[in-house]
Amino acid sequence: MTKSQEQLNLVRNYHELSKHQPGKYAKGPDSLDWDMQPDPFREFQACKRIALPLTANQLEHTLGDILTPSNVATQTFSKESIGQLLEVSMGLSAWKVYGSDRWSLRCNPSSGNLHPTETYVITNTISDMESGVYHYQSHQHCLEQRSDLTVKLEMQESILPPQCILIGLSSIHWRESWKYGVRAYRYCQLDLGHAIASIRYAAALQGWKIHLIRQASDRQVSQILGIDREQDFHNCEMETADILLLIDRNGQTDPALLDMEWIVTKIHTSEWNGSANVLSPHGRMKWPEIDKVSEACNKPATTPMPLIKKKYNSVSHTHKDLNASQLLRQRRSAQAFDSQTELPTEDFYQMLSAISTDHQTLPLDCWNDVAHIHPVFYVHRVKNVAPGLYALPRSTVGMALMRENFRDQFVWQKPESCPDDIPLYMLVRANCRNAARTLSCHQDIASASAFCVSLLAEFDTVLTDSPWKYRDLFYEAGVVGQALYIEAEAAGIRGTGIGCFFDDTIHETFGIQNRSLQCVYNFTVGMPVVDNRLISLPPYSHLQVQSRHLHKR
Ligand SMILES: Cc1cc2nc3c(=O)[nH]c(=O)nc-3n(C[C@H](O)[C@H](O)[C@H](O)COP(=O)(O)O)c2cc1C
Incomplete structure (x- = not known):
């Protein structure tokens, strides 16, 4: 049997055993051990943190505008525009309170609100930020600088075309398997699709296009995001590489022209900082079925997909006058x-x-x-x-x-x-x-x-x-x-x-x-029925409180 046939069998087996049937659900935990509940926020300690401004409520484009990209002026890359991109896609959208329980929601949805998807930004073209690999921490709305590329790049050298940055996405399967067991691998992939689309909508608010980088192997993605660095994930839940998105300001860059191996070499050998937090300090359960399917789905490097240049026609929409930033942040x-x-x-x-x-x-x-x-x-x-x-x-x-x-x-x-x-x-x-x-x-x-x-x-x-x-x-x-x-x-x-x-x-x-x-x-x-027992709070009031405390000191 070839390796590919073996992988195919493993994937098919997983698909069958993760099916729910009436009276026989796919294998899950016998009971939920709340002590094991994973922290919904990954963070990297001991690395530089860049606070991002919270200015998405100043974005005035309508839904009609973002559906017709020529209506939106292309923004330059800056802390502000990247902050807005992340705020309306992967950022918090609200806090919910019920009795003594309090939990956050995000602009991107997630099965069970468990949020396995982690987001990274790779840049050497943001005017007011150092070149590097950054992890997005949605609770603090900040970027954690994992790798500093300034030392690695020669003068005038650039890992990406000047009008581009990369967004990398990875998953922490444990966040979903904690609750859903074997079927969790599927949920992580669905959540990832939601994340891709959330970022696509958010990019349109800045007049930016997105290309999925199809040619990269999972190994390359891991090395670029630094999630292969076991030394930084000591006793921690590891992340699995998912996908890179090329954010392109002018829409003309052919992602096929990116030399992935060269990018890997430059980034991988740069200076790395930070160590990941443990999400479940009281232990985790193993789900070998998920490890197996994840291994079988390991993506090799492949031939790049040809760039399909899109011609955007003016789109008519029944609700075209709605404020787009508001709409994306109010999704529930x-x-x-x-x-x-x-x-x-x-x-x-x-x-x-x-x-x-x-x-x-x-x-x-x-x-x-x-x-x-x-x-x-x-x-x-x-x-x-x-x-x-x-x-x-x-x-x-x-x-x-x-x-x-x-x-x-x-x-x-x-x-x-x-x-x-x-x-x-x-x-x-x-x-x-x-x-x-x-x-x-x-x-x-x-x-x-x-x-x-x-x-x-x-x-x-x-x-x-x-x-x-x-x-x-x-x-x-x-x-x-x-x-x-x-x-x-x-x-x-x-x-x-x-x-x-x-x-x-x-x-x-x-x-x-x-x-x-x-x-x-x-x-x-x-038509939803709203549960009035839940109190809704703004997404980032905790940051305003923190900054008031800092100012008082
Ligand atoms: C992949 C996926 C599967 C989901 N499955 C269910 C489901 O079976 N039943 C349900 O009531 N909600 C389901 N949800 C909704 C989530 O529970 C919801 O997204 C999460 O609680 C966060 O709330 P929000 O979407 O309002 O931000 C699902 C969401 C996603 C993205």
């Missing part, structure tokens, strides 16, 4: 829906348009690969769209796979209300509220909403040659999920990601009897 998951509000037709199609590939716009414009995710909808309450099951194939391959593997009885009829350029097809007219709830591990949010959706991934064909693309399927689903979150928020309603679902029962519902298509994520959208 609904915890309950009202079981009655009917979603207006145009809002429904606006959401579909944001995730269908014909209308490639934010955030999916950063996804420089063909679509491998194809949604199926459970429509409950949408004006002029009959309740029932629907399919939205996002490519001709997706359409062919769905038609071949779905039930023969499905009618494949375009709803009369559907615009010509949105490939939505009714499969069967039905009240599918109970089905959606049952399929989503009996969660009411799947039935009390306006609609629920299952994101089906092209599975066998994508993984056969490149098992590590298992991660990509979840990333893409996360990006689609983030588009739905933001669109729902814009429409004055709310969405919620649903990672808990009965995989094979969903497949059976549509007639899928093989692994051609596999559900990787559910999502639900509707």
Whole structure:
């Protein structure tokens, strides 16, 4: 057996054993040991900290502006613009208080609010900051300087083109496995997709483009982020390399031209500072299934994807006048829906348009690969769209796979209300509220909403040659999920990601009897019922209090 076949088998095995089934959930901890609960904030002690200004509330661009990038003037890289980028993407969005409990929320969502994703900034082009590798600490809204590149770079030497910086993302699997056990690896990948999309939206507020760096190997990403440095993670939860994003001010830089090995050499041999904090001082449980799949998904260096230069047309949007920075920071998951509000037709199609590939716009414009995710909808309450099951194939391959593997009885009829350029097809007219709830591990949010959706991934064909693309399927689903979150928020309603679902029962519902298509994520959208028992506090009042104390001293 070749190494690739072995990896493929491991990935397939993991996928099967991490499936939930009615009456038999994927293996999780027998009970939650609250002493082990990981700290949601990673930080590096003993390194220089750069406080970032909190100025995202001064950003005036509208949703319409950021959807039409030529409407936003390109900002230079500075502490302020990077601070804004991080504040509206990976920063805190609020604190919630209930009795004696207090927890923070962030602009990017996360399964169980556990936030496994860590963010790094790599730069030698920010005017008011030293060149280096920085870790973003969202609680303090600061950058921790892990590596100082100034000593390593010769005069005039630059690791990146002058109009670019890199953002690196990594995951701490333990943060999710602590609560969710074996299935946690999937959640980390979905969260990562949400993070990519959050950063894409935030970059648009600065007039910046994003390219995913597809060619880098995980080893290269680890070395660039310094997360391979075991000496700095003594007795700590290690991070796993995920992806690098090239933030490009003019959108013209071809990421294929970056010499990854040269960047690695310069960064890896630079001066490193800081040591990571321990997240669970009272011990951790081992989840060998996750270590195995993570190893099997280890990405080698690959041929760079060709740069697809985007031509952005002016985008019309029903809610184009909303303040974009505010919208991105107010995103929340609904915890309950009202079981009655009917979603207006145009809002429904606006959401579909944001995730269908014909209308490639934010955030999916950063996804420089063909679509491998194809949604199926459970429509409950949408004006002029009959309740029932629907399919939205996002490519001709997706359409062919769905038609071949779905039930023969499905009618494949375009709803009369559907615009010509949105490939939505009714499969069967039905009240599918109970089905959606049952399929989503009996969660009411799947039935009390306006609609629920299952994101089906092209599975066998994508993984056969490149098992590590298992991660990509979840990333893409996360990006689609983030588009739905933001669109729902814009429409004055709310969405919620649903990672808990009965995989094979969903497949059976549509007639899928093989692994051609596999559900990787559910999502639900509707009118939220707000829990008034929770008190909401501003995200960064603790920093203002700290700075008042400092001033008094
Ligand atoms: C990948 C993913 C899976 C999720 N799964 C569920 C779920 O099954 N049920 C649920 O009620 N919420 C789910 N959520 C919502 C999270 O609980 C929510 O994002 C988190 O509590 C943070 O709250 P916020 O989104 O309001 O910031 C999921 C979110 C993500 C990103």
